[in-house]
Amino acid sequence: MRKKLLCSLIALVLLGFAVPIAFASSEEKAPEKVVGGKMSKYLPDQIGEIPVPSKRWRIGCLEKTLINDFWLDMKNGYEDAEKEYGVDIDIYAAPSEADILIQKQILDDMIAKNYDLICVSPITDTNILAALKTATQRNIPIINVMDAYISPEAQKKHGIKIASFVTTDFAENSRLATRFVAEKLGKEGGEIMHIMGLPGGRAAEERKRGYLEEVAKYPQLKNIGVWPGDWDRKKSMDIAADVIQSHPNLRAIIGANDTTGLGAYQAVKNAGKTNQILVAGIDAIPDAIRSVMNDELVCTVPFMQYQSAYIAIESAIQILEGKFDPANREIWVYQEVWHKGNIKDKVAEYKEQFSGLKDF
Amino acid sequence: MKTGYVFTFLRKHWGIIATLVGISLFFGLSSQYFFTFYNLLNILNHTTITLILAMGMVFVLASGGIDLSVGSTLGFTGVATALILKAGTPPLLAALCGIGIGALIGAVNGTIIAKFHLQPFIVTLGMLSIVRGLALVFSNGKPIYGFPGIFTTFFAGHVGIPTNIYLTIAIVAFGSIVANKTRFGLYAKSIGGSEASAHICGVNIPLIVILIYVQSGIFASITSFIYMSMMDAAEPLAGLLTEWLEAIAAPIIGGNSLSGGIITIFGTIIGALILATVRSGLNIFGVQPFYQQLFIGLIIIISVIADSIRQRRSRLSRERVVT
Numbered sequence: 197m198r199k200k201l202l203c204s205l206i207a208l209v210l211l212g213f214a215v216p217i218a219f220a221s222s223e224e225k226a227p228e229k230v231v232g233g234k235m236s237k238y239l240p241d242q243i244g245e246i247p248v249p250s251k252r253w254r255i256g257c258l259e260k261t262l263i264n265d266f267w268l269d270m271k272n273g274y275e276d277a278e279k280e281y282g283v284d285i286d287i288y289a290a291p292s293e294a295d296i297l298i299q300k301q302i303l304d305d306m307i308a309k310n311y312d313l314i315c316v317s318p319i320t321d322t323n324i325l326a327a328l329k330t331a332t333q334r335n336i337p338i339i340n341v342m343d344a345y346i347s348p349e350a351q352k353k354h355g356i357k358i359a360s361f362v363t364t365d366f367a368e369n370s371r372l373a374t375r376f377v378a379e380k381l382g383k384e385g386g387e388i389m390h391i392m393g394l395p396g397g398r399a400a401e402e403r404k405r406g407y408l409e410e411v412a413k414y415p416q417l418k419n420i421g422v423w424p425g426d427w428d429r430k431k432s433m434d435i436a437a438d439v440i441q442s443h444p445n446l447r448a449i450i451g452a453n454d455t456t457g458l459g460a461y462q463a464v465k466n467a468g469k470t471n472q473i474l475v476a477g478i479d480a481i482p483d484a485i486r487s488v489m490n491d492e493l494v495c496t497v498p499f500m501q502y503q504s505a506y507i508a509i510e511s512a513i514q515i516l517e518g519k520f521d522p523a524n525r526e527i528w529v530y531q532e533v534w535h536k537g538n539i540k541d542k543v544a545e546y547k548e549q550f551s552g553l554k555d556f
Numbered sequence: 557m558k559t560g561y562v563f564t565f566l567r568k569h570w571g572i573i574a575t576l577v578g579i580s581l582f583f584g585l586s587s588q589y590f591f592t593f594y595n596l597l598n599i600l601n602h603t604t605i606t607l608i609l610a611m612g613m614v615f616v617l618a619s620g621g622i623d624l625s626v627g628s629t630l631g632f633t634g635v636a637t638a639l640i641l642k643a644g645t646p647p648l649l650a651a652l653c654g655i656g657i658g659a660l661i662g663a664v665n666g667t668i669i670a671k672f673h674l675q676p677f678i679v680t681l682g683m684l685s686i687v688r689g690l691a692l693v694f695s696n697g698k699p700i701y702g703f704p705g706i707f708t709t710f711f712a713g714h715v716g717i718p719t720n721i722y723l724t725i726a727i728v729a730f731g732s733i734v735a736n737k738t739r740f741g742l743y744a745k746s747i748g749g750s751e752a753s754a755h756i757c758g759v760n761i762p763l764i765v766i767l768i769y770v771q772s773g774i775f776a777s778i779t780s781f782i783y784m785s786m787m788d789a790a791e792p793l794a795g796l797l798t799e800w801l802e803a804i805a806a807p808i809i810g811g812n813s814l815s816g817g818i819i820t821i822f823g824t825i826i827g828a829l830i831l832a833t834v835r836s837g838l839n840i841f842g843v844q845p846f847y848q849q850l851f852i853g854l855i856i857i858i859s860v861i862a863d864s865i866r867q868r869r870s871r872l873s874r875e876r877v878v879t
Contacts, residue, residue: 262845291845294796297783301602305839308595320699322789326712354788396698 236510237280238503243524246510247517252284255512256311257505258303259289260319260343265551266501270317270342272549273505281513286311296323303327313337313359313512315505318344328356337515341508342501345398359515362508362527366399367406369497369531370450373476374410376495376533377448378417380474385416386447389439391425391432391460393452400427403452403478420446425456432459440467448474454484457493465492480534482552488539495535498542502549504529565822571862572810572826579830583837590840597717602832604724605779609803610824611731612775615741615768617807620748620816621676623769625665626776627800628687631792633658634780635691638700638790647707654777661687662773666766688796695792702788712785720782727778732821741819744768748816802831805852809859813867830855 233248257274259267271287278285288306290299296319304327306314314336318324321344328346331338337359340346346358370390377388390407393400404422411419420443425432432451440446440463449464451457457477464473470492477484480498487493507527514520534542547553566573584591609626616623637654641647661683668679713719735741743764746754755761776795784790808814809830810823834855838848 286842288839288842289845291798291849294793295798296787296791296793297605298798300786301598301835302839302845304598304602305595305836308592308598308836309589309840320787320789320791322699322701322787323791325788326786396696 236507238507239510239527239530243507243511243514243527244521245519246281246513247519249281249283249513250517252282253312253513253516254284254286254309255313255315255509256306256309257285257287257315257341257508258299258306258324259287259317260299261291261293261295262287262289263292266499267317268551269502269549270505272551273502274315274509276502276549277506277509281509283509283513285509290319293319296320300324300327304330307331307334307336310334311336312516313339315339315341315508315512317341318346320344321346321350325350325354325356328358329354332357337512339508339512339515342504358525359520360508360511360525360527362504362511362529364500364504364531365406365528366402367409368528369478369499370403370406370452371410372497372531372533373478373495374407374450376535377450377474377476378410378414380494381417381447383416385414385418387418387420387443387445388448388450389420389443389446390422390450391435391452391456392422393424393456394426395424400424400452407450417448425452425459427453427455429455429459429462432456433463436460436463437466440464440469440473446473449476451475451477453477454479454481454493454496457496458483458487461487461492480550480552482555485534485539485543485553485556488534488536491536495533497531497533498546498550500529500531502546569811569820569823569826572823572830576826576830576833579833579837583833583840587837587840590837595836595840597721599829599832599836600721601718602836603828604718604720605782605799606802606806606831607724607825607828608727608775608779608782609799610806610828611727611821612772613803614731614735614807614812614819614821614824615744616676616772617804617812617814618735618741618744618748618816618819619765619768620751621669621765621768622680622804622814623662623665623772624677624680624800624804625661625683625687626772626779626803627795627797628684628691629658629661629773629776630780630783630795630799632661632687632691632694633777634784634790634794635695635700635792637777637780638703638784639694641703641707642700647704647710651707651781654781655774658773658775658777658780659770660773662770662776663766665773666769669769670762670765688792691792695790697792699787699789699791703784707781708785708788710785711781720786723778723782727775728821728825735819735821740764740767745817745819748813748818750817802828805856805859806831808863809855811863811866813863814860815867827859 235245236243259270261267274285274287288302299319300323303324307330314331328338340358340361342363351358392404411417423435425435436449449460451460454477457475461475464470464475474494477493477496480496484493484496488496543553543556633654636657637650640650640653665680665683668674669676711720743759747761783794806827807824810827811820812818834851
């Protein structure tokens with residue numbers, strides 16, 4: 197009885213493993229015709245020509261998770277680049293953004309597979325340092341894509357070599373939004389404010405810095421202050437409502453992200469000042485895109501996560517083919533402002549790349 | 557005589573041994589990257605955190621209890637020890653403080669459970685939340701970086717093989733002695749087997765229950781040292797879910813019972829190895845994380861079913877003896 201039971205249990209477990217084999221084998225592709233040997237699709241001026249891969253390089257990509265649009269967009273970016281350039285890419289991710297240890301263990305396992313190169317998006321600044329050290333010891337080149345950043349000091353301390361860091365400049369996000377608003381206000385200018393994210397976080401602090409730098413370039417703009425909205429819609433709305441009361445001549449609000457901007461816009465609407473005050477957001481979430489289309493938010497700045505992943509693979513090929521220019525140790529992905537005038541075209545252009553645009 | 561012992565041992569554990577061997581063979585035959593020294597070491601390395609937490613958990617389970625708060629205790633003692641280290645305290649003293657904090661959390665758990673006769677599930681669930689809250693409050697929600705080299709080298713360095721593997725072997729050996737050779741191990745099992753008979757035999761039940769949760773807290777704090785050394789950072793979110801779930805799953809897969817009365821350290825080791833092997837194998841196989849969750853869950857459920865069948869059979873055989 198017991199033997200039978202245990203036998204059947206084991207059989208069940210093994211049967212369970214047969215399912216992924218079926219999946220895995222169906223995913224294996226015949227080698228495609230190699231294209232390549234052309235200019236980078238998104239950053240031709242900065243990183244230049246991508247050589248034709250001399251073989252089907254095996255690249256392992258570790259994302260934070262796959263449970264929201266942002267990381268799915270990156271996955272699309274990796275996979276489109278895989279098809280375009282004829283390399284083999286495997287994508288890994290932790291079950292959730294809280295699984296910091298699991299992400300490290302996944303990277304340990306990826307290293308066991310001897311990839312030619314590994315792209316990582318660490319969940320925190322330190323959670324995968326130990327595994328990256330092993331990768332460096334085994335001479336696997338590493339590309340750090342987006343977000344948590346393995347600083348040169350951390351690299352030195354832990355014996356890690358990051359070949360290239362592909363990311364978006366948070367400060368540039370808010371510089372662009374501020375510049376757009378400044379130009380919209382023209383010579384007249386006026387009072388402007390920033391509602392920042394949760395103080396202390398990199399994105400929040402960098403976007404605040406970008407705002408302050410940009411405002412300083414326009415003498416006609418008067419910065420009346422930066423308030424912490426903690427990325428929260430309600431809190432941002434309350435702050436905006438208070439400031440509108442105390443500064444009746446306020447002309448513009450730069451939100452640290454779309455949620456913040458949408459909260460602020462609600463306050464402007466409640467005060468009946470939509471004609472006087474311009475509100476900008478950042479990130480291009482679907483709500484914000486709708487809002488820009490409806491002439492509410494004046495602009496938003498998309499994050500370009502798809503492009504980051506795509507560019508990471510282009511950079512990977514350059515590294516693997518020995519055509520990498522060390523000047524590109526840090527690659528800043530290009531950015532653009534989406535406003536009423538161009539947003540319809542932009543949505544059409546990026547529809548295939550960003551999951552959030554599917555419904556437009 | 558000796559072969560008789562080996563035979564009994566094998567008969568008791570052949571199911572999980574066969575499972576582990578089967579899984580390993582399966583992955584080994586399907587991927588050239590599986591049976592490499594690096595990867596086998598990896599699996600051992602990944603087992604350490606689960607196994608040390610599980611060492612505390614087996615005694616809790618043996619007494620018929622459960623400790624859901626070990627993950628949070630791991631997170632909080634990590635943060636607390638990091639703050640103490642950062643204040644310039646010598647590493648040894650800081651580690652002792654960390655262990656003290658872990659023991660204190662366990663003592664609170666045990667005292668509430670023993671003195672108020674409450675369900676361990678509810679008490680430790682509450683503690684899970686309280687201690688996680690403390691971890692977030694003390695760290696402001698942000699990781700604390702950078703510890704003395706001697707600390708990180710001791711708990712997650714590399715001397716031939718990762719030092720946490722040596723440490724785990726020592727702890728498991730210790731746990732095995734406590735479980736099989738000491739009164740504490742015996743009492744823990746007897747409380748889970750039958751609290752009434754344990755009481756009649758003169759076991760100081762409240763004291764033993766408190767000690768059981770204290771040692772669980774201590775093991776959680778030792779785990780936190782390894783965790784923070786691996787990352788060179790104390791993360792307030794460390795041990796949020798997977799770690800403590802596996803700390804409960806490993807003993808159960810290994811043949812410890814949720815209703816108490818049993819301790820099998822060997823089974824727990826195999827249970828932890830099965831979990832780490834499956835995880836690593838699936839990663840090497842390139843199976844998406846969503847499917848992995850599914851398989852791990854499947855294995856846990858199968859083991860719990862096996863556990864319940866085992867219990868029914870042992871109850872039946874007991875009744876047969878009585879009649």
